[in-house]
Amino acid sequence: MVIAPIRNVVIVGGGTAGWLCAGMLAAKLGKRGERERGIAITLIESPAVSTIGVGEGSWPSLRDTLQEIGLPESAFISYCQASFKQGSTFVGWRDGSEQDCYHHPFTNPAGYTEIDVHACWQALHGTKPYHSAFCLQPELCEQHKAPKQLATPDYAYVLNYGYHFDATKLAEMVADHCVKQLGVKHVKAHIEHVISQDNGDIQAVTTQCGQTLNGDLFIDCSGQTALLVDKHYKVPWQSVKDILLNDSAMAVQVPYDEQDTTIASTTIATAHPLGWSWDIGLQHRRGVGMVYSSDFAKPEQIEQCLKHYLTKRLPADAAEQAQCRQLSFSPGYRKEFWTNNCVSLGMASGFIEPLEASAVAMVELGVRMLCDQFPQNREHMAMLAVRYNERFSYRWARVIDFIKLHYAINQRVNDAYWNAHRDPATWPDPLRELLALWQYQPPSRYDVIQNEEIFPSASYQFVLYGMGFQTQSPALASSSDMLKRATVITDKLKAALTQYNQGLPDNRALLNAICNRYQQQSGAQL
Numbered sequence: 194m195v196i197a198p199i200r201n202v203v204i205v206g207g208g209t210a211g212w213l214c215a216g217m218l219a220a221k222l223g224k225r226g227e228r229e230r231g232i233a234i235t236l237i238e239s240p241a242v243s244t245i246g247v248g249e250g251s252w253p254s255l256r257d258t259l260q261e262i263g264l265p266e267s268a269f270i271s272y273c274q275a276s277f278k279q280g281s282t283f284v285g286w287r288d289g290s291e292q293d294c295y296h297h298p299f300t301n302p303a304g305y306t307e308i309d310v311h312a313c314w315q316a317l318h319g320t321k322p323y324h325s326a327f328c329l330q331p332e333l334c335e336q337h338k339a340p341k342q343l344a345t346p347d348y349a350y351v352l353n354y355g356y357h358f359d360a361t362k363l364a365e366m367v368a369d370h371c372v373k374q375l376g377v378k379h380v381k382a383h384i385e386h387v388i389s390q391d392n393g394d395i396q397a398v399t400t401q402c403g404q405t406l407n408g409d410l411f412i413d414c415s416g417q418t419a420l421l422v423d424k425h426y427k428v429p430w431q432s433v434k435d436i437l438l439n440d441s442a443m444a445v446q447v448p449y450d451e452q453d454t455t456i457a458s459t460t461i462a463t464a465h466p467l468g469w470s471w472d473i474g475l476q477h478r479r480g481v482g483m484v485y486s487s488d489f490a491k492p493e494q495i496e497q498c499l500k501h502y503l504t505k506r507l508p509a510d511a512a513e514q515a516q517c518r519q520l521s522f523s524p525g526y527r528k529e530f531w532t533n534n535c536v537s538l539g540m541a542s543g544f545i546e547p548l549e550a551s552a553v554a555m556v557e558l559g560v561r562m563l564c565d566q567f568p569q570n571r572e573h574m575a576m577l578a579v580r581y582n583e584r585f586s587y588r589w590a591r592v593i594d595f596i597k598l599h600y601a602i603n604q605r606v607n608d609a610y611w612n613a614h615r616d617p618a619t620w621p622d623p624l625r626e627l628l629a630l631w632q633y634q635p636p637s638r639y640d641v642i643q644n645e646e647i648f649p650s651a652s653y654q655f656v657l658y659g660m661g662f663q664t665q666s667p668a669l670a671s672s673s674d675m676l677k678r679a680t681v682i683t684d685k686l687k688a689a690l691t692q693y694n695q696g697l698p699d700n701r702a703l704l705n706a707i708c709n710r711y712q713q714q715s716g717a718q719l
């Protein structure tokens with residue numbers, strides 16, 4: 194018996210998750226000639242339910258994604274008011290003292306796979322912060338340097354980078370490209386009902402205006418509504434509030450005080466007694482917000498804290514007038530992500546909190562796996578679903594370990610919120626075991642063992658030593674050869690620093706130049 198091939202893909206939701214999914218699927222399947230063989234992609238979004246509208250920080254993976262979708266980088270940067278993100282800067286997370294600041298850059302320490310970076314840092318550069326002992330990016334970020342030059346081709350880099358961008362504009366731009374260039378059908382309608390087949394698969398969804406849309410594969414990108422995965426399939430949500438504590442955020446968009454104000458190269462995450470704030474610089478405005486736990490703070494306290502934070506770079510009256518938007522979330526993820534013929538992505542599948550901006554990256558990883566292993570038919574789909582669920586359960590667990598690491602080893606002893614994070618009862622078991630191990634040896638590739646790990650061991654080192662964690666010196670003394678090699682690496686970095694300082698423009702200068710060039714070449718009105 195020939196099993197019918199998967200031909201109709203229906204994506205529910207037109208936020209960042211829905212449109213990135215549509216773009217990647219349409220571009221990748223199109224390249225493989227699937228469109229000619231009859232694969233159709235339809236995206237339905239409700240005019241009545243707005244997108245979440247936050248989520249402005251990405252990983253470097255977004256460069257690959259946009260390139261695969263077929264969008265020129267300069268068009269993206271111009272339309273989405275995007276800027277370059279070279280990592281995250283953590284202010285006050287260790288103990289809240291004046292000097293308390295560390296970076297988690299997007300570049301691994303130089304020589305990371307050749308030498309024991311931790312041991313060489315201790316032996317040669319003990320007084321330098323870990324992040325800058327073998328990595329130039331933090332120092333260049335502190336000077337607001339761009340990660341490339343105007344002549345560097347689209348998506349190529351001198352220093353690895355992702356983006357800060359306007360999430361609403363990104364969805365608009367990808368939507369336009371998907372419809373005009375990639376053959377995606379866009380339906381603006383509110384879905385009211387789901388029609389099931391005998392085997393429990395979804396056969397179709399029906400909209401408020403009476404339209405029926407059939408599909409072989411449904412992708413639930415309906416955000417916190419989780420229309421298919423929750424409302425229809427009732428797949429349980431595994432809460433991690435007992436681990437991560439945060440369940441609320443307050444967001445605000447603020448203008449720059451001057452048009453040419455410098456644009457930060459990183460997301461600035463600042464710890465406060467009741468939570469932490471993000472600060473993201475786009476070209477035309479900053480996106481700022483506080484993340485906190487409703488068990489430890491009331492919205493009025495958070496609003497006060499946020500406005501006080503804003504006064505550092507805004508006149509007091511402008512800060513006071515800023516319109517704050519309250520958001521609630523239940524930190525956690527689905528017990529399974531692929532059920533019958535339905536895959537969930539984005540907020541419908543999981544969200545734990547904005548720290549380290551992993552949510553959009555998880556969407557990209559999900560779509561990439563779906564594209565690379567696209568089901569040929571229903572039998573194949575069942576096999577893929579098992580593997581997908583295993584892989585993404587593992588990934589969510591690792592994201593949670595990594596995010597909790599930022600909090601677990603804090604030394605902010607005067608704040609109930611931070612004390613609660615330090616309580617080992619709130620630590621996931623794998624993290625507890627790793628922290629015990631890391632007293633004796635630094636994080637390594639033996640600790641994060643799958644290919645395509647979401648956070649590599651170098652990321653753990655940046656956070657661990659940025660937070661002041663102490664790992665004992667290795668049992669075997671570092672060989673003189675290794676220390677010599679480390680010195681050669683450091684000397685090369687010093688020379689490169691001078692070159693980069695001279696050759697790299699600052700963020701705003703490069704962004705202005707890219708947008709001007711794009712406008713001249715395309716005649717686009719921004």
Ligand SMILES: Cc1cc2nc3c(=O)[nH]c(=O)nc-3n(C[C@H](O)[C@H](O)[C@H](O)COP(=O)(O)OP(=O)(O)OC[C@H]3O[C@@H](n4cnc5c(N)ncnc54)[C@H](O)[C@@H]3O)c2cc1C
Pocket residue numbers: 205206207208209210211237238239240241242243244245246247248249250251360382383384385414415416417418420442444482520522538539540541544546547550551552553554
């Ligand atoms: C405070 C905060 C900060 C964040 N910061 C970051 C960050 O810096 N980086 C990062 O990667 N992520 C971040 N995230 C997460 C990020 O915002 C989301 O993962 C991302 O925007 C994807 O959202 P989504 O597309 O899943 O959902 P949404 O944007 O909510 O889209 C849902 C879509 O579903 C549609 N829909 C709903 N119901 C129906 C229906 N009945 N019929 C038809 N359509 C329907 C809606 O119309 C909408 O189009 C943050 C999240 C929060 C809460």
